[in-house]
Amino acid sequence: MAPSGEAITHLLGEVGWQPEQLARRLNECAERHGRSERLHLKTPYKWKKGDVPRSPWPSLTMALLSEQLQRTITLDELGWPDDGFEALPASAGLELPWSPAGALQAAEVVNESEGMMHRRMFLTLLGSALTSPAHEWLITPPSRAAASTTGRPLSPEVVDHLDAVTASLRRMDDHLGSGQTLGLVRQHLSTVVGVLRDRRYADSVGRRLHATAGELLRLAGWLSFDNGHHSQAQRFWIAGLYQAHAAGDRGLGANILGFMSCQAKDLGQLRQSITLAETARASYPATSPKVSTILDLRAAEAYANNRSVTDTRRALDSAFDRLTDTRPDHGDPDWSYWVNEAQAHAQAGYCYVKLEDWSRAREHLRAALRLQSNEYTREGALRNALLATTYVQQAQPDLDKALALGDQAVQTLTGQVTSARCIKHVRNLVGALGPYRRTPAVRAFCQDAKDLIAT
Template sequence: MSGDRFARRLNALAEEFEREERVHVKTPYKWSRGETPRSPWRALSALLLSRELGRTITPADLGWPADQVEYTTATCGLDSPWTREGTLRALAVVADADRMDRRSFVALVGTAITSPAHEWLIAHPITRLAQATGTAIPAGVVDHLDGITDHLRRMDDQVGGGPMLRLVHEQLRYVTTLLRNGRYDDSLGRRLHAVAAELLRLAGFAAFDSGRHGLAQWYWDAGLRAAHAAGDSALGANILGFKSCQAKDAGGGREAVVLANSARLGYSGASGQVTAILALRAAEAAANDRTTTSGHRASQTRHAIDDAFNALDDPPPATGHPAWAYWMDPAQAHAQAGYCYLRIGEHAKARTELRAALRLQDKEYSREGALRHVLLATTYLQQTQPDLEHTLAHAHQAADALTGHVDSARCRGHLDRLAKDLQPYRRTTKVQELLDRSRAMSNP
């Protein structure tokens, strides 16, 4: 590569990682003569050469000191086989706190984001998880881990992903240490892998909620491996559902559909709550799929919504629902249905569903409540004759929740998009007040 071409490729790579810096096309010639690049060009140069050569290149290989941040893709360390040993290797890589702090991940797109779903569907079952060496792990310890994980889930509901990621990651490190160094039979081994999978799912959502999409994918793909090792198809399908939600938010409508359908295909259990979760993920994906006709989108969306509400009416299985499925209640089902109707342009139906969700929710301030108010505000703004009064009323209620109560970059992003759509009305005093408030929240 010429220095000019190398610089252009580096600038494109910097853009992938949402870096604002750019390198001059002649600067790499100085590096070839012995000058040391400043950050972030050492790490980005190493990553660019790694991609070109198909093997890992570090700044040290180039005679340069380490950079402050490592740049990598969301597949890093997750290329091991879908076996017990491969899963433990992947968990060890992801649970390393220093690597999590230092690394900046670029999110996967296209077929790269859907390929783990295919691998999960065809992976051979893992029949042996017992470990015969190490310190014995009592069953009561795993009971406590289940309880702690449940508390973390519910804390995330209240405070949002921002403050939660570090706490969840530290718990994941502890569980990973038990898996690697403890002694347990097959039954406890499956339970420990399931705990690790759910912590990875929760860490992924905390990262996603904070706007760190590549990191979220890293956690979720590792979680898919842990769920497979645990033999827990419901948990694996739920993780794919979250990946579908992320793909949908990132504009990957077709990929979201593939992920949501793979999740439904991989789960054949009896829990109506889980079935409803997966059906509503499919509805969200269908509602955002711009690769098909509007009629097909609407039909697929309505069909999946009906499946979800029918599943919620099913009696609970004898074994009960998975503990993590608690959040799928009528309020959440109505909220997600409202979002789907909004996306296919049926504003009256969307309002009916979102109002039902707000009426049924049991907390005044929560991440989901904030999102429901933003979506309800959007229905009033997007209708044929915009209703600014109701739009602003619900937007302010969302802002109230996001000010001092809930830390969610994802919800602030929805509010920012609403504010952008309100720009044509900014000469109205009350609209300008909301725009100023939204701007202050985005730039504290």
């Protein structure tokens, strides 16, 4: 074991980073894993001189350097003692049978109390590890019967009540955001898991219960992702795939893959984002136009981030075409309620922002804002921030319009809803306004946004 100063100096040289770069990447890594701690940019210089970092920086450094160098770096190699954290991939504990029993265990594993997890750190899945659960879900044969023969009998009406609570939580998220809703979702998930485990029910009721648990796990993953906790989101979504399989619900599973694709693009995993989006589209039997629209929009986002203009436009055209298709006799899944013309325009606007086609982006985002029923929501804040960005980035910037829209987004995110994902777009807007900081109105807006961005 080399002295710690020599080891970290050697590894930094191998990866090509200065100490300040290591500190920045570690702060990003901490944020990605839901940690609140942050490093001063000069601190790693002390490590090069032999100082031993405090927890959780040894485990985070080990994980980050292993990721960069594509080999396992240990604390022993770094010359640092164990800091008490167990660093595990987000899929840890979820290598389970694709059966109702495996699905139940997966839900119990990911919904364990936070007190049991405070010394455990889950590392965000990247590369092929991101798409592996999707592939397993896709190729696994249909699940066996989901009935239970132990405990007191359960009537289908109870599932109706559980689903009504789930629907309320979905809509609560629209108005409160991720920060205030996740705890309630986890509590309700615990109730559903308890019913799955302890009651007696027929196969049809069991499949409905697994679908309910799967949708709650999908929602918990979305709330975690929206709040910037990527590894936690991945754990919920993988467990959700187990539930979708046990329920025999291809639409639910495809929807989860769509959300995983959305996260992958935010993580810079662009090829994996496309793979997940196309797997979702290919796996769904297209029985609901709304669900098909959702999956097409996810694919469009993935292609837009990869700067594939033709594929983006093709996916958007398909989404708008499907949105007007006749509704099926059996109805659409309740979780697809959010897809409407306003949302389709909003996501098309996002795609064209990524493609830097400012006029088309503005056309769609204006339509989305015109059609939305309530501007003081997370989606309203996101649309305002994106539209503001188009006014800054166009050939002749219109700062007055950009600042008015930016102010609206900041007010909503400060007083109405919480969303780390939307705050990131406000941060991007502030960055785009950088060249105009000498303008008093721009300087005032950036100052107003400062506290929000700091969160």
